[in-house]
Amino acid sequence: MARFVRKNKDEIGRAPDELFYRGEKKIDEVLIRVIDFDSKNLNEQPVKDITEAIAYQDMKTVTWLNIDGLHNKELMLDIAKGFHLDELVLANVMNTSSRPTVQEFDNCIFLSIKMLQLNEEHGTLTVENLSLILTKSVLISFQEKKGDVFEPIRERIRKNRKRIRNGWTDYLTFALLDIVIDNYIYILSVLGEKIEILEENIGNHPNKSTIRKINDYKRELNFLRRNIRPAKEMILTLSKLESEFIFDSTYIHFQELRDNMNQAIDSSDSYREILTDQLNLYHTSVSTKLNDIMKFLTIFSVIFIPLTFIAGIYGTNFDNVPELHYQYSYYIMWAAMIFVAILMLIYFKKRNWF
Structure with a gap:
């Protein structure tokens, strides 16, 4: 999914409720799973046809219908008809670039x-759109x-945890949202550890990799903030919503x-x-180092300017220069100059001046 909102040209002008x-x-075949439960009974199974899941809505149990894959228009139509939903709801489901709402x-x-x-293996961050449709029993x-991000919820249901098994669809909704928000906090904590480690080292060893890491972390943090801030508005609205379904x-x-x-x-x-x-x-450290x-x-x-001044005036054309008529004087002079230059470069490198 694009980190910034992108709109295809063929989306322009379509009706809001068009599926x-x-x-x-992101997935070739749509997968459908059903978990139906109450305080005593549990039924969990994959579903091939949505009509099998539609029958659960008339039962006096809690039904969790999870659908992986949003591209099947015919399936969305069947869900709208089977559960008596407005097609605008399913159109919103199929819009993965929508804001949290x-x-x-x-x-x-x-x-x-x-x-x-x-x-964690590759250190990459992925984002996908999660949509929930909450009814009285489904x-x-x-x-x-x-x-498998919601597998802990399924395990709680399988292990007959009282709070979730005695609750209804509104509590199940809370449990799913809680997993999503916990992931926000976890990802922020991982990024925060990297930022704090960088803060400890930045004063002692500022270099080009430091500024690169700062920019990388700022980019990741901005990406997180673009997704977390709208989610806060959604949760705030949900916590104030007065509804018969909650x-x-x-x-x-x-x-x-x-x-x-x-x-x-x-x-x-x-x-x-x-x-x-x-x-x-970093900029302060670099400026101090440059100073x-x-x-x-x-x-x-300052030390060599007067020496150069004296050498420039008097030169070295004395009669008694010992090496003046030596056969290899010229090559010795070049070797000494190169040696001094290399020695200075090594010294500058050890001091991290370049």
């Missing part, structure tokens, strides 16, 4: 948020590709999400200030 996939296809409809709540994941989650007992959990989002925003702001301070410290070099070269020049 048209706006994004990059909360919208309440007659028979559901639609939520959209960016889901960030860190590949929660439908849409992911761009197959992933029980009063669940609002306290949405407020917890709001607190976690505030923590993530505060951390990103702090790290941004640290990077700015590091950039200023030290100029001080040394000035002293060096």
Whole structure:
């Protein structure tokens, strides 16, 4: 997914409720999984046909329908008809570049948020759009590709954790959003450790790699902030939403999400200030180092200027120069000059002056 919003030309002029996939296809075949449960029973299975999942909405249980892959227009139409949803809801699902948002409809709540994941092996950051459709008995989650980020939630359901097994779709929604926001905080903490390590070393060994790392970290942090800040607005709206699909007992959990989002925003702001301070410290260190070099070269020049002045006036054309008629005097002079030049370069290199 592009780090900046991109709009294809063929998207211009389309109706807002038209089912048209706006994004990059990340999976060939759409995968559908159903977890249906209550306090005593659990049924988990993959589904080949959406009609199998539609039958769950009439049961007095909680049904979590997870769909990996958003490009199948016919499937989206079947979901809209089967669950009696406005096609505008599914059109929003298929728009992966949309901002995080909360919208309440007659028979559901639609939520959209960016889901960030860190590949620790390669150190790369990926983003995908997560959409949730919340009804009284069914929660439908849409992911761009197959992933295991929600596996801890599935394990809690399988292990019959009372809070989630006794809750309804609103609590399940909270659990999924909690995973997403926890990933925000985790990624920020990993980036923060790198920034703090860089801060410890920047005063002692400022070099070109230092400024490169600062710029890389600033770019990653700005990317995180572009996704986290709109999510904060969405969570704030959700925590204040008065809806029949959300029980009063669940609002306290949405407020917890709001607190976690505030923590993530505060951390990103702090790290941004640290990077700015590091950039200023780097330039200060480089300037100080340059001043030290100029001080040394000035002293060096001051010493040799009078010597050069004397040599320039009197020259070296004396009658009694010992090596004047020596056969290899010219080559010895060149060797001495090259040796002095190399010696000075080595000294400058050890002092990290270039």
